[in-house]
Each structure stands twice: as structure tokens, then as C-alpha cells.
Amino acid sequence: MQNEFENTPPQRIYLDHNATTPLSSSLKEKWMELFELWGNPSSIHASSRPGKKHLRESRQKFAEFLGCSPLEIIFNSGASEGNNTILKSVWLERGLDRSEIMISQIEHPSVMKSAEYLKSLGAVLKLIPVSRDGALDLNFVRAEISNRTALISVMIANNETGTVFPIQELSQIAHAHGALMHSDCVQMPGKMKLDFNSLGVDYATFSAHKFYALKGTGIVFAKKSAPWIPLIHGGGQERSRRGGTENILGIASLGIVLDSFGQADRKILEMTRLRDLMEKMILEKIPRVTVTAQKSPRLSNTSSLIIDDADGETMLMSLDLKGFSVSTGAACSSGNPEPSPVLLALGLTRAEAQHSLRISLGWGTDESQIQKFVSTLTEVVEKLRALKKEEKQYAIS
Numbered sequence: 163m164q165n166e167f168e169n170t171p172p173q174r175i176y177l178d179h180n181a182t183t184p185l186s187s188s189l190k191e192k193w194m195e196l197f198e199l200w201g202n203p204s205s206i207h208a209s210s211r212p213g214k215k216h217l218r219e220s221r222q223k224f225a226e227f228l229g230c231s232p233l234e235i236i237f238n239s240g241a242s243e244g245n246n247t248i249l250k251s252v253w254l255e256r257g258l259d260r261s262e263i264m265i266s267q268i269e270h271p272s273v274m275k276s277a278e279y280l281k282s283l284g285a286v287l288k289l290i291p292v293s294r295d296g297a298l299d300l301n302f303v304r305a306e307i308s309n310r311t312a313l314i315s316v317m318i319a320n321n322e323t324g325t326v327f328p329i330q331e332l333s334q335i336a337h338a339h340g341a342l343m344h345s346d347c348v349q350m351p352g353k354m355k356l357d358f359n360s361l362g363v364d365y366a367t368f369s370a371h372k373f374y375a376l377k378g379t380g381i382v383f384a385k386k387s388a389p390w391i392p393l394i395h396g397g398g399q400e401r402s403r404r405g406g407t408e409n410i411l412g413i414a415s416l417g418i419v420l421d422s423f424g425q426a427d428r429k430i431l432e433m434t435r436l437r438d439l440m441e442k443m444i445l446e447k448i449p450r451v452t453v454t455a456q457k458s459p460r461l462s463n464t465s466s467l468i469i470d471d472a473d474g475e476t477m478l479m480s481l482d483l484k485g486f487s488v489s490t491g492a493a494c495s496s497g498n499p500e501p502s503p504v505l506l507a508l509g510l511t512r513a514e515a516q517h518s519l520r521i522s523l524g525w526g527t528d529e530s531q532i533q534k535f536v537s538t539l540t541e542v543v544e545k546l547r548a549l550k551k552e553e554k555q556y557a558i559s
């Protein structure tokens with residue numbers, strides 16, 4: 163194995179870390195310990211203790227990572243659940259007095275579809291526009307917010323383009339009008355350096371599989387004062403905020419991975435260096451490529467490219483056959499020939515969006531992988547463009 167965060171087959175180069183990350187190999191080392199965590203943490207007897215201990219420790223470590231109280235941390239199945247719970251919870255608590263919800267045009271489907279569902283129940287949904295360089299229209303927010311607004315929900319950074327949004331300003335605007343503020347922070351841990359408390363949000367959502375831990379583990383930050391209605395009613399787990407026996411293995415994996423977070427700042431700097439180097443090489447070697455929102459504040463690891471005369475799905479499949487994992491947009495829309503709604507919302511044409519490729523680096527990415535990727539991408543694009551040219555000539559003749 164190459165390094166702790168590159169737990170992938172040696173012949174494959176994984177550059178799709180915004181979809182999910184490989185498991186940290188520290189989990190392999192602790193596997194026997196994890197194997198012992200089968201007891202139900204709600205039981206009174208001794209068999210529950212190893213799990214209870216991990217539950218407590220992981221909660222404490224994540225609270226330290228954010229700089230909040232462990233009481234403000236709620237574990238669940240993932241960020242999709244967290245996003246659903248928050249939107250629906252605020253609507254149930256506040257909807258009668260405040261019927262408006264404001265989200266950005268480029269939220270993850272778990273926010274977008276929850277908001278559309280609430281609209282079908284009577285909520286007024288306001289979509290905050292984004293510009294081609296990925297900037298959020300704060301003037302729209304200032305003009306549209308009122309004492310009817312229950313919640314603003316805007317992600318900290320977009321999973322497809324990597325653009326980062328001004329959450330602190332949005333929290334200030336929301337609070338000045340008595341509204342609550344939520345941020346989907348799934349793409350933040352290990353990819354951007356940030357003082358979480360400075361965001362001033364009432365809610366934030368996270369997902370452990372986006373930072374080297376197991377899938378099926380979500381984390382919600384909910385301020386003590388923030389309204390909360392469980393999406394899943396059941397036992398008294400998570401202080402009765404989320405019913406269901408806890409996913410102890412996933413939660414324990416989160417705590418183990420957080421022990422490596424001392425390296426985060428160094429890893430973020432290195433990913434920025436490699437991403438910038440990769441973009442520079444691609445722009446030098448391949449003509450007619452645009453980097454989406456290149457000049458805007460972006461996550462350290464993400465690059466979204468528009469490559470003229472090269473179809474995104476075909477590039478993805480050709481790269482896959484040559485041992486590279488990348489994406490054309492969000493993982494949940496792969497296999498879907500429709501262009502990315504995020505890129506369309508930025509104002510790209512359908513044709514441009516169909517020529518997109520997303521590359522997202524991770525803590526295990528190194529320079530030799532980037533060199534190999536750029537030279538293979540160059541070959542793939544040259545081949546696709548040559549084929550396209552032949553097709554055109556054939557059509558004319």
C-alpha cells in the first residue's frame with residue numbers, strides 16, 4: 163500500500179475524492195478492536211461498554227474538531243439524512259409563522275429535493291442565483307429575506323466545482339431577520355482550513371465517508387438553541403434526537419480517522435499545490451480547456467474542467483479503462499446522460515456542461531499520479547478530438 167490515505171489498488175489512480183474517499187489504513191490496523199464493538203450501546207451490561215466508549219470518544223473528538231460542545235453533535239446515517247432532518251424540522255417548527263426557505267441554486271439533491279418537497283406542502287422556496295464564476299448573489303439574499311424567512315441553507319463549498327460560499331455573511335443576514343442558518347459542510351473536513359465557529363451557523367451537516375472513515379455515518383452540528391424534531395422517532399438514542407441503534411463501527415471509524423487530523427493543514431497545502439500544478443499542465447498541454455471558477459475561492463482539491471470537443475462521459479470511460487477514477491459531476495448523477503444541473507445553474511450551456519470533467523484530489527494523491535493523469539488525459543482528448551474530426555469529414559463527404 164502506498165500510504166495511509168491511498169488504500170486503493172496500486173494499478174488504479176483515484177481522483178474522485180469528492181464522491182467518497184478510500185478508507186484510512188489506520189482502520190485496518192484497528193480492525194480487531196472494531197470487531198469487538200458489537201454490543202448495543204444502550205444496554206446496561208458490560209458488553210455495551212466498548213461501543214459506548216467509542217461513541218463518547220468520537221463525539222468528543224468531533225466536537226473538538228469543530229470547537230463546539232459534544233451535546234451539539236448528533237450522529238445519524240449520513241449527510242442526506244442530516245439535510246432532510248434540518249429542513250423538515252425547521253418547517254415543522256416554524257412553517258406556520260415563517261413559510262419561506264432560501265437555498266442556493268446549486269445545493270446537493272438532499273437539500274434541493276427536501277426543499278421542493280416542503281414547497282409541495284406550502285413553503286415558499288427562493289433559489290439564490292450563482293454566477294458563472296461560482297459566486298453567490300448576496301444582493302438577492304438581502305433583497306428577498308424578510309421576517310417570513312424560516313431558514314437559509316447554503317453549502318460551504320460545492321462538490322462539483324469546489325467554489326466556496328460566504329457562510330459567515332449569510333448567517334449574519336439570516337440572524338438579522340430572525341431566520342436560522344444551515345450549511346451543508348460535507349466537503350469541508352480535510353479540504354479547507356477554517357474556524358468553524360466563525361461561520362455562526364445554527365446547523366451544519368457532515369459525512370464521515372468524505373474523510374477516510376466508513377460509509378453510513380453522518381454528523382449534525384445543531385446549536386443547543388436550534389429547533390429540532392427527529393426525522394426518525396424511536397428509542398432515546400442521541401438524546402432522543404435520532405432514534406435507532408447507533409452505527410457504532412462507523413462512529414468509531416470517525417474517531418480513529420480524526421486522530422490523523424493533525425496533518426490536515428499540511429495535506430490541504432499539498433493538495434492545493436498539486437491541483438494548481440495539474441491545472442497549469444493541462445492548460446499548457448491541451449488547447450481549448452477552461453477551468454470552471456478558476457479565479458474564485460475554491461476547495462484545495464477540486465478542479466472542474468470544460469474540454470471542448472471531448473464528451474465528458476466518453477472521457478470518463480476512457481480514463482476508467484486506463485486505470486483512473488474521475489467523474490463528470492456528482493457521483494449520484496453518474497450514468498445519467500443529462501448535463502450537470504450545477505453547471506447549468508452557473509450559466510454554462512448544455513453543450514459546455516456535457517464536456518465537463520471533475521477531478522478531486524485526496525490526502526494520498528502525489529505528484530507522480532498527477533503527471534500520469536495529465537499525460538493520459540492529453541492522449542484521451544487528442545484521440546477523441548481526432549475521431550470527432552474524422553466523423554465531421556465523413557459527414558461532409
Ligand SMILES: Cc1ncc(COP(=O)(O)O)c(C=O)c1O
Binds near residue numbers: 239242243321368369
Ligand atoms: C455536498 C454534499 N452534501 C451531501 C451529500 C450526501 O452525503 P451522504 O452520502 O452522507 O448522504 C454529499 C455526497 O455526495 C455531498 O457532496
